[in-house]
Amino acid sequence: xxxxxxxxxxxxxxxxxxxxxxxxxxxxxxxxxxxxxxxxxxxxxxxxxxxxxxxxxxxxxxxxxxxxxxxxxxxxxxxxxxxxxxxxxxxxxxxxxxxxxxxxxxxxxxxxxxxxxxxxxxxxxxxxxxxxxxxxxxxxxxxxxxxxxxxxxxxxxxxxxxxxxxxxxxxxxxxxxxxxxxxxxxxxxxxxxxxxxxxxxxxxxxxxxxxxxxxxxxxxxxxxxxxxxxxxxxxxxxxxxxxxxxxxxxxxxxxxxxxxxxxxxxxxxxxxxxxxxxxxxxxxxxxxxxxxxxxxxxxxxxxxxxxxxxxxxxxxxxxxxxxxxxxxxxxxxxxxxxxxxxxxxxxxxxxxxxxxxx
Amino acid sequence: xxxxxxxxxxxxxxxxxxxxxxxxxxxxxxxxxxxxxxxxxxxxxxxxxxxxxxxxxxxxxxxxxxxxxxxxxxxxxxxxxxxxxxxxxxxxxxxxxxxxxxxxxxxxxxxxxxxxxxxxxxxxxxxxxxxxxxxxxxxxxxxxxxxxxxxxxxxxxxxxxxxxxxxxxxxxxxxxxxxxxxxxxxxxxxxxxxxxxxxxxxxxxxxxxxxxxxxxxxxxxxxxxxxxxxxxxxxxxxxxxxxxxxxxxxxxxxxxxxxxxxxxxxxxxxxxxxxxxxxxxxxxxxxxxxxxxxxxxxxxxxxxxxxxxxxxxxxxxxxxxxxx
Numbered sequence: 001x002x003x004x005x006x007x008x009x010x011x012x013x014x015x016x017x018x019x020x021x022x023x024x025x026x027x028x029x030x031x032x033x034x035x036x037x038x039x040x041x042x043x044x045x046x047x048x049x050x051x052x053x054x055x056x057x058x059x060x061x062x063x064x065x066x067x068x069x070x071x072x073x074x075x076x077x078x079x080x081x082x083x084x085x086x087x088x089x090x091x092x093x094x095x096x097x098x099x100x101x102x103x104x105x106x107x108x109x110x111x112x113x114x115x116x117x118x119x120x121x122x123x124x125x126x127x128x129x130x131x132x133x134x135x136x137x138x139x140x141x142x143x144x145x146x147x148x149x150x151x152x153x154x155x156x157x158x159x160x161x162x163x164x165x166x167x168x169x170x171x172x173x174x175x176x177x178x179x180x181x182x183x184x185x186x187x188x189x190x191x192x193x194x195x196x197x198x199x200x201x202x203x204x205x206x207x208x209x210x211x212x213x214x215x216x217x218x219x220x221x222x223x224x225x226x227x228x229x230x231x232x233x234x235x236x237x238x239x240x241x242x243x244x245x246x247x248x249x250x251x252x253x254x255x256x257x258x259x260x261x262x263x264x265x266x267x268x269x270x271x272x273x274x275x276x277x278x279x280x281x282x283x284x285x286x287x288x289x290x291x292x293x294x295x296x297x298x299x300x301x302x303x304x305x306x307x308x309x310x311x312x313x314x315x316x317x318x319x320x321x322x323x324x325x326x327x328x329x330x331x332x333x334x335x336x337x338x339x340x341x342x343x344x345x346x347x348x349x350x351x352x353x354x355x356x357x358x
Numbered sequence: 359x360x361x362x363x364x365x366x367x368x369x370x371x372x373x374x375x376x377x378x379x380x381x382x383x384x385x386x387x388x389x390x391x392x393x394x395x396x397x398x399x400x401x402x403x404x405x406x407x408x409x410x411x412x413x414x415x416x417x418x419x420x421x422x423x424x425x426x427x428x429x430x431x432x433x434x435x436x437x438x439x440x441x442x443x444x445x446x447x448x449x450x451x452x453x454x455x456x457x458x459x460x461x462x463x464x465x466x467x468x469x470x471x472x473x474x475x476x477x478x479x480x481x482x483x484x485x486x487x488x489x490x491x492x493x494x495x496x497x498x499x500x501x502x503x504x505x506x507x508x509x510x511x512x513x514x515x516x517x518x519x520x521x522x523x524x525x526x527x528x529x530x531x532x533x534x535x536x537x538x539x540x541x542x543x544x545x546x547x548x549x550x551x552x553x554x555x556x557x558x559x560x561x562x563x564x565x566x567x568x569x570x571x572x573x574x575x576x577x578x579x580x581x582x583x584x585x586x587x588x589x590x591x592x593x594x595x596x597x598x599x600x601x602x603x604x605x606x607x608x609x610x611x612x613x614x615x616x617x618x619x620x621x622x623x624x625x626x627x628x629x630x631x632x633x634x635x636x637x638x639x640x641x642x643x644x645x646x647x648x649x650x651x652x653x654x655x656x657x658x659x660x661x662x663x664x665x666x667x668x669x670x671x672x673x674x675x676x677x678x679x680x681x682x
Binding site for chain 1: 391393395460461462464465466488492571572575576577578624628629630648649650651653654
């Protein structure tokens with residue numbers, strides 16, 4: 001599995017919303033690693049390998065005692081650094097008794113976990129996700145935990161919004177998306193897809209948000225940050241008011257936010273939000289927008305959810321069928337290329353040495 | 359249950375003598391290279407008296423060139439592993455495991471104090487390199503009997519400057535663990551590797567100073583005691599056995615070879631599974647484990663057969679065998 005894993009390990013991944021980590025044990029699988037998360041009494045979040053050193057029982061089945069985790073089987077105790085501080089029926093503690101402690105950092109209302117080499121876990125590498133801070137941009141999102149698809153399928157989905165026309169017809173989907181040209185640019189860590197639809201009839205969702213009659217210029221500027229966050233700057237403004245030139249004052253601006261965390265090779269945790277800079281005090285609107293995304297199977301993200309899981313099932317059923325790419329996939333392919341570059345830098349297996357027989 | 363080891367074929371790429379008795383071996387494994395982490399070890403398949411066995415050796419650097427480097431001390435009382443390793447010439451074929459780590463270096467601490475004595479420098483060196491590279495606050499205290507026995511000293515001196523402190527017993531300098539512990543800043547950690555006496559003194563000083571037990575890290579190779587390593591005799595009245603333990607064999611191995619059923623796991627004096635009850639000892643018991651507490655060792659009720667021994671004489675013990 002190590003050689004084939006599609007996700008880098010030396011990266012920060014969203015593990016939970018900050019508010020979800022409390023003075024109790026919660027279990028997650030991140031990049032194939034079982035972890036148990038909790039909050040220490042000083043407010044800091046902690047993450048340990050979710051398997052007791054002794055007999056591998058998940059520590060999440062035990063309990064929190066102060067800032068330490070007590071295994072629910074034989075009572076071994078581990079501190080927030082993963083070091084054993086108690087062993088039953090002996091006077092000393094085996095010096096090698098440890099579970100892994102994962103580096104954590106809280107930023108942008110999320111708890112980020114570094115599953116790789118802890119010595120490399122630099123908080124400066126946390127993706128820029130400031131849209132989620134709850135200050136200038138406002139919105140309440142959620143998480144699809146254990147979404148049954150390769151995390152890269154979610155990235156594909158978000159990096160190409162022509163799918164809106166077909167998956168999200170009647171809300172944000174519109175024929176104009178498929179006919180407007182787009183541009184893809186990249187750096188060594190980011191890829192950006194920019195699409196402007198000039199002088200179009202706004203789709204129903206945006207017409208309601210704008211609350212004004214007339215044609216609009218619609219933009220979708222989607223930023224991917226390797227390995228797995230996507231921020232889509234989206235909105236509409238009345239045509240002719242200068243939005244393409246930078247004046248969005250006659251429009252409404254939102255951003256879809258996605259931090260996608262691999263759970264396994266074929267499943268992921270999808271932390272999402274949709275935030276906006278208009279009517280930021282309107283809590284009813286915040287709730288409505290949340291429901292527009294996830295609503296018991298009827299939201300736009302529920303529609304994506306169904307497509308993504310069906311796609312993963314098909315991939316597993318037809319493992320050898322090729323995956324064809326179209327022009328519209330340029331953004332997704334740049335994203336995948338950047339992920340592959342990180343994987344290669346992380347130490348893809350060395351080619352076997354050719355040696356003369358002796 | 360230890361995880362099944364990932365054994366792979368390897369080639370001895372080069373050797374270099376660091377001191378008269380410490381040899382550096384650079385080993386190139388086949389297949390994907392699993393990078394070593396500070397404090398880790400690899401297992402190496404060795405041949406001892408014509409039998410296949412395994413030995414663990416700490417990896418001394420990050421191996422960025424795809425080689426595992428280990429430093430092996432030639433011991434007069436070797437159980438055969440070091441003699442075998444010293445017999446190898448470059449190009450020799452080996453079996454090695456991927457690295458495992460029982461002595462992990464925690465990142466992000468405000469200060470690190472590293473203490474090594476003798477061949478205990480091997481895991482400590484990899485830690486010192488990693489910490490220096492990361493720009494961490496560190497201090498390395500390194501002791502040996504003579505100056506000529508200090509492996510890596512020049513190169514560590516060049517890297518660490520004032521942060522390296524050498525203690526040569528022959529020149530009258532010994533590590534004062536009380537003073538070492540007192541100098542560890544709050545939140546700092548102490549990493550120790552060396553003979554059992556050093557580790558016991560470190561544990562006592564750490565506990566006496568009221569420091570958090572989990573911030574003292576140590577690794578034992580289980581190969582050093584307070585007394586000379588000499589042959590001795592184990593007598594087991596219940597089984598009517600008298601077993602000679604040569605100086606180059608553990609008591610556990612000698613007992614198993616004599617047909618005594620034993621259980622064991624770590625084989626380095628940590629887990630306590632191989633402990634047996636002492637009935638009588640006509641000499642001092644050289645406890646070389648870190649499983650029993652000081653009080654338990656003083657009481658001499660049991661010993662860990664994987665590492666502990668008697669410096670000659672007869673040790674009478676009982677085992678778990680009972681008539682069916």
